[in-house]
Amino acid sequence: MAESPKPTQTPKLDEPKLGFNTYAEKLNGRAAMIGIVIAVVIELLTGKGVLSWLGLI
DSSP: OOOOOOOSSOOOOOOOSSSSOHHHHHHHHHHHHHHHHHHHHHHHHHSSOHHHHTTOO
């Protein structure tokens, strides 16, 4: 039996613009890290927790 030819390169597929994709996950992770750092800085500067700074406690 003859072997079918194999492609020389893999096709480049477009990333989805919406939903779960690697770009969105990286962006959300970076935003979360920045938010945690800001929360820690607020606690250090004010001496209060973030919830009391926001007036929730």
